[in-house]
Amino acid sequence: MKYVCLVYGEESQIGAMADDDCMSFDAGLRAEGVCLSSEALQPVRTSTTVRVRNGRVAITDGPFAETKEQLAGFYLIDARDLDHALEIAASIPPAEVGCIEVRPVRELVSTTGKKHVVADVQGRK
Amino acid sequence: MGEVGTAQIREIVDQVYRAESRRILATLIRLLGDFDLAEEAMHEAFAAAMEQWQADGVPSNPRTWLISAGRFKGIDTMRRRSRFEGSAPEVIENAEGERIDPAEMIDKGIEDDELRLIFTCCHPALSADARAALTLREVCGLTTEEIAHAFLTKPSAIAQRIVRAKAKIRDANIPYQVPAARDLPDRLDTVLHVVYLVFNEGYSASFGDALTRADLSGEAIRLGRVLLDLLPEPDVMGLLSLMLLQESHRPARSSDTGDLVLLEHQDRDLWNRDMIAEGVALVERAFSTRRVGPYTLQAAIAAMHAESRSSEETDWAEIVALYDLLLRAEPSPVVELNRAVAVAMRDGPDAGLNLIEAILSRGELAEYHLAHSARADLCRRLGKLDDARASYRKALALTQQGPERRFLERRLSEIT
Numbered sequence: 001m002k003y004v005c006l007v008y009g010e011e012s013q014i015g016a017m018a019d020d021d022c023m024s025f026d027a028g029l030r031a032e033g034v035c036l037s038s039e040a041l042q043p044v045r046t047s048t049t050v051r052v053r054n055g056r057v058a059i060t061d062g063p064f065a066e067t068k069e070q071l072a073g074f075y076l077i078d079a080r081d082l083d084h085a086l087e088i089a090a091s092i093p094p095a096e097v098g099c100i101e102v103r104p105v106r107e108l109v110s111t112t113g114k115k116h117v118v119a120d121v122q123g124r125k
Numbered sequence: 126m127g128e129v130g131t132a133q134i135r136e137i138v139d140q141v142y143r144a145e146s147r148r149i150l151a152t153l154i155r156l157l158g159d160f161d162l163a164e165e166a167m168h169e170a171f172a173a174a175m176e177q178w179q180a181d182g183v184p185s186n187p188r189t190w191l192i193s194a195g196r197f198k199g200i201d202t203m204r205r206r207s208r209f210e211g212s213a214p215e216v217i218e219n220a221e222g223e224r225i226d227p228a229e230m231i232d233k234g235i236e237d238d239e240l241r242l243i244f245t246c247c248h249p250a251l252s253a254d255a256r257a258a259l260t261l262r263e264v265c266g267l268t269t270e271e272i273a274h275a276f277l278t279k280p281s282a283i284a285q286r287i288v289r290a291k292a293k294i295r296d297a298n299i300p301y302q303v304p305a306a307r308d309l310p311d312r313l314d315t316v317l318h319v320v321y322l323v324f325n326e327g328y329s330a331s332f333g334d335a336l337t338r339a340d341l342s343g344e345a346i347r348l349g350r351v352l353l354d355l356l357p358e359p360d361v362m363g364l365l366s367l368m369l370l371q372e373s374h375r376p377a378r379s380s381d382t383g384d385l386v387l388l389e390h391q392d393r394d395l396w397n398r399d400m401i402a403e404g405v406a407l408v409e410r411a412f413s414t415r416r417v418g419p420y421t422l423q424a425a426i427a428a429m430h431a432e433s434r435s436s437e438e439t440d441w442a443e444i445v446a447l448y449d450l451l452l453r454a455e456p457s458p459v460v461e462l463n464r465a466v467a468v469a470m471r472d473g474p475d476a477g478l479n480l481i482e483a484i485l486s487r488g489e490l491a492e493y494h495l496a497h498s499a500r501a502d503l504c505r506r507l508g509k510l511d512d513a514r515a516s517y518r519k520a521l522a523l524t525q526q527g528p529e530r531r532f533l534e535r536r537l538s539e540i541t
Contacts, residue, residue, distance in 0.1 A: 001298050081300035082250060083308075104297050 002036070002105035003085040005075040009098020011043050014072045021093050022073075029075070034088060037076040044070045069098055076105075134179045141187045142171060147266055149191050151238035155301055156192075157199040160263060160291050166199035167191070173198075237303070239264070240355050243348065245294065245301050247316040255290035257319050258283050265323070265344045275326040275341060313356065317364050317420065320348050324368050342372055359411040363421030366407035370427035373400035385532040389436035401431045419455040422447055441471040458489040462496055469503055478503040494523035498533060510540050 007014075022040060029035035044063040051058045063070060072094060079085035082102070089100040108116035146167065153163035170191045184190040246260040261267045261275070269287070273280040293299065304312040327341025349365035377391035386392075405428050411421040426447045433439040448464035461484055469477025481500050490496035501516035517537040524530060 081298045083300050083302075083304070086250070 001079060001081065001085075003077050003079055003082075004103050004105060005077060005085070005089045005092060006071060006101040006103070007073040007075070007092060007094050007098065008069040008101065009072050009094050010069055011072070013097040014094050015043070017093060017097070025091070025093055026075075029077070029088070034077050034079060035075055036078055038074065040073040041071060072098065131179060134175060134183075137183055138171060138174050138178070141174075141191070145188050145191070146171075147264065148239055149188060149195065150263070150266075151242040152192050153195045153199065154242060154263075155238050156196050157203070158301070159295070162199050162202060163195070165202065166195040169198045170195035237355065239351055240303055241301055243316055243352070244303055244312060245299060246290075247312070247319050248294075248299050249312070249315055250297065250299055251290050251293060252286075255286045255293075256315070257322050258286045259290045260319050261323060261344075262287055264348065265341075267341075267344075309356075313358060313360065316352070317360060320345050320352070321364060321368070321420075323348070324371075328371060342368070342375075346372060359414040359416045360418045360420055362407045362411035362414075363418060363424045366404045366411065366424035367420055367427055369400045369404035369407070370424060370431050373397040373404065373431060379528060383528055385528040387532075388430065393434065396431065401428075404428060405432065417450075417454075419451060422451040422454060426451070436470075439470070441467055445471050458484050458487075459493070462490060462493075462499060466499055474503040474506040478507065492523060494520045494529070497523065501533075501536070505536070505540060513540055 019040075026035065026038055029038070047061075047063045049060045049062065049064050051060075075088075075092065077085060077088055079088060082104075085102050089095060089102045092100055094100070110116070149170075150163055150167050153167055154160055157163045157166060173194050174187070174191060178184070243260065243264055246263055247256045251259065257276070258272055261272045262269070267275075269280045269283050273283045276283070324342050324345035327343070327345060346365070346368050349361065349368055353361045353365050373396050374388070374391060376397065377393070377395040378386055380386055404424065408421060408424040408428050411417065411424070426444055429440060429444050429447070444467045445464060448460065448467055452460050452464065462481065465477045465480035465484070467477075468480060478500065481496065481503065484490055485496060485500070497516045497520035501513045501520060504510070504513035504516060514537060517533055521530060521533050521537070524533070
């Protein structure tokens, strides 16, 4: 079952972590076959937020909300069950200074009963 | 296996229900993978038993019969639903794939299911409120109304908590299993916490005139025994011991008029000696593992009281020493308060009062009625009657329980 692990933390603390550690952790996850996709994000000062209301596009500088901990990256994983997903989340290096939100992926189902199946970048379903 | 009358069959089915329904439910939850489906299937199975045992006689293993019947009815229901909702066929495959081995039907296998159910209901991914409510509902079989009464909330609030918890188990795919060894210590801690919460609700009702609810405490002790049987860990021994030792006071804890009787005034001849013996043996066993946690320490304190002939003959110095250890293991103002009361017994009311005032002046336990009643008692013993009256009034303002209020009012009237 697919889960997203959203990595949150205070930017100063996450920023202090060595990229090498994150890279080797990520490689390990992929080797295990549990990681479908993952990225680290640039700091929130590079963020821009878009809202469309009544046909008008509003663009603001910064993240959607000013919070102490900000989104720093994510992992899309395929785990046996929640316990397995939590185990993976606990091993993500920033878990030690920030927190990881683990949320199951929702299969979109159209009113005709058809499930939404997306091929990934390599064309795999 | 001849024909038996309807009334007799009903009696037998009722007996089986009382003795086995929880374990049957736990196994059906595992086999069918869904709480509500399992509950429905179990009720259908018992209904079928009422009909068929009359004609065919009572089976030699009623539990196996009921589980088998429940499983088939559950699968049937899933098939019917899949025709309407287009749900995943693999769910039905899993339920059918699990063949019921006669070997699986031995007691141990089914008790494992109860353990799996307890751990699932107490999963840390569920909110703390939800864990207790779900455990009481699914493991202990309490009704929503009974749970609401225990936790001072409306049945609708409890119902909502339970529905949400079941939805989370399903949607986030919380697995139905006993945790792996490395996760066990933390997960067991959560379970023990819920069990003790249930026990405490039974031991002293939070409001109203019933001082105790024997059935909840009995349930908690039963859960403790189930846990101990499958996980003979020292913390489990400690908790079960603590519950047994506290429960052993039940016959002496309230007077004929339903009034509160303090430990120091209880008729110790009324204490349940079998429970005390069992509790003491368990705490000794826990200590021998050299892994002594907070429950075991609290049990040791309870054991000291249980084995003393009177309040005067109690080794208060030893009890204070145990509280010192407990404070290191689990620092909390309530433990500090209990230690202060023991210090008062060992060193005199002045020493105890100083400790309690220190806690209160830090701003802790201001809303805890027992802190004020303890302060009141010590002030009374020291002849500081104005302070005593003020504290009794504060305590009264903070408790709604009938017997406790009557006790405090009586004490207050004695010095007014």
